[in-house]
Amino acid sequence: MSTMDNRTGDGTRAVRAGLPDPVAYEPTLPGPVFAAHYHLPGEPTGPYTYGRDENPTWTHLERAIGELEAPEETGVETVVFASGMAAVSAVLLSQTRAGDTVVLPSDGYQALALVREQLEAYDVRVRTAPTGGDAQLGVLDGARLLWIETPSNPGLDVCDVRRLADAAHAAGALVAVDNTLATPLGQRPLELGADFSVASGTKGLTGHGDVLLGYVTCRDAELAARVRRWRKVVGAIPGPMEAWLAHRSLATLQLRADKQGANALALAEALREHRAVSGLRHPGLPGDPSYTVASRQMRRFGSVVSFTLPDRGYAERFLGGLRLAEEATSFGGVRSTAERRARWGGDAVPEGFVRFSVGAEDPEDLVADVLRALDAAAP
Numbered sequence: 001m002s003t004m005d006n007r008t009g010d011g012t013r014a015v016r017a018g019l020p021d022p023v024a025y026e027p028t029l030p031g032p033v034f035a036a037h038y039h040l041p042g043e044p045t046g047p048y049t050y051g052r053d054e055n056p057t058w059t060h061l062e063r064a065i066g067e068l069e070a071p072e073e074t075g076v077e078t079v080v081f082a083s084g085m086a087a088v089s090a091v092l093l094s095q096t097r098a099g100d101t102v103v104l105p106s107d108g109y110q111a112l113a114l115v116r117e118q119l120e121a122y123d124v125r126v127r128t129a130p131t132g133g134d135a136q137l138g139v140l141d142g143a144r145l146l147w148i149e150t151p152s153n154p155g156l157d158v159c160d161v162r163r164l165a166d167a168a169h170a171a172g173a174l175v176a177v178d179n180t181l182a183t184p185l186g187q188r189p190l191e192l193g194a195d196f197s198v199a200s201g202t203k204g205l206t207g208h209g210d211v212l213l214g215y216v217t218c219r220d221a222e223l224a225a226r227v228r229r230w231r232k233v234v235g236a237i238p239g240p241m242e243a244w245l246a247h248r249s250l251a252t253l254q255l256r257a258d259k260q261g262a263n264a265l266a267l268a269e270a271l272r273e274h275r276a277v278s279g280l281r282h283p284g285l286p287g288d289p290s291y292t293v294a295s296r297q298m299r300r301f302g303s304v305v306s307f308t309l310p311d312r313g314y315a316e317r318f319l320g321g322l323r324l325a326e327e328a329t330s331f332g333g334v335r336s337t338a339e340r341r342a343r344w345g346g347d348a349v350p351e352g353f354v355r356f357s358v359g360a361e362d363p364e365d366l367v368a369d370v371l372r373a374l375d376a377a378a379p
């Protein structure tokens with residue numbers, strides 16, 4: 001394993017994360033290993049036996065993500081998955097049994113509602129409360145697992161992870177945090193007391209809009225073993241090419257997170273006084289309802305800005321008029337994207353609600369384009 005000094009800065013850690021010890025005449029980051037099976041004479045012991053169980057390209061990526069999620073902790077293990085939802089489901093379905101109670105956010109990622117249906121079909125009881133105001137504290141009694149999503153997608157509310165984790169542990173519950181929006185450079189849930197940090201690597205972690213990936217970083221080997229077993233049972237494994245692309249993308253994570261975060265703040269500031277904009281949210285914007293808690297527990301605030309335009313038509317004209325941001329879902333990519341979130345029907349948001357994912361363009365260009373498109377969209 002590469003010997004990373006825990007005290008390095010985020011940029012140093014990002015470019016070196018998960019690299020194996022140098023081997024003469026081999027690449028710094030070994031290429032993807034394409035293998036359904038490995039030479040396996042005699043007793044079938046690992047580390048590499050069959051391609052659904054383990055792959056060296058995953059191993060490097062898992063070490064890299066673990067170094068970023070929990071640079072100061074030992075015993076932490078990461079398991080990579082084919083998508084964020086594969087990782088989310090792996091935790092929720094592998095850690096609960098019929099009769100258990102799970103607490104979910106009522107305002108989390110929209111596919112959580114589908115997982116809820118699945119849990120309930122297996123006789124797992126589900127309670128929900130909003131992310132903001134640490135409202136999940138009120139429904140923890142008797143819970144087996146608390147699921148936190150902060151900042152929440154798409155509303156960008158933030159809760160106090162440490163406070164919720166302490167209360168959940170006191171009540172005997174495990175704690176998982178969806179760290180998709182923040183990325184490990186934005187927040188480290190395990191340091192804030194969580195047992196699992198779970199994320200979609202499809203978004204800001206890989207940042208180029210060309211890979212689906214998920215991961216679970218677990219506090220200890222016992223929790224990780226259950227998650228790993230779930231991956232084997234369900235087979236929700238990433239392809240080696242995707243895993244390698246993700247690892248390659250980590251080298252620029254700090255550059256992207258800093259640049260896109262600064263751009264997001266610049267855009268939020270430019271929108272603050274605009275007469276067509278209401279409900280403007282970005283956790284790094286001073287005065288935002290999330291700002292105080294976010295400043296305490298986050299190291300970077302993410303690249304998403306959300307706001308509401310007067311109605312559906314206004315939002316559609318705005319999105320159609322943008323030249324530097326494509327109308328698309330997902331977020332965290334180097335090219336700005338935006339969408340009218342209500343078009344999916346899954347989130348409790350107004351018809352004119354826009355989730356804007358801020359890319360790595362020059363901020364003057366992006367802000368000018370957004371302000372021009374807003375004015376052009378006015379009725």
Ligand SMILES: *Cc1c(COP(=O)(O)O)cnc(C)c1O
Nearest residue numbers: 083084085109153180200202213
């Ligand atoms: C996108 C997303 C997911 C699901 O990730 P996929 O890679 O699309 O499966 C889970 N949680 C949050 C907060 C997300 O934004």
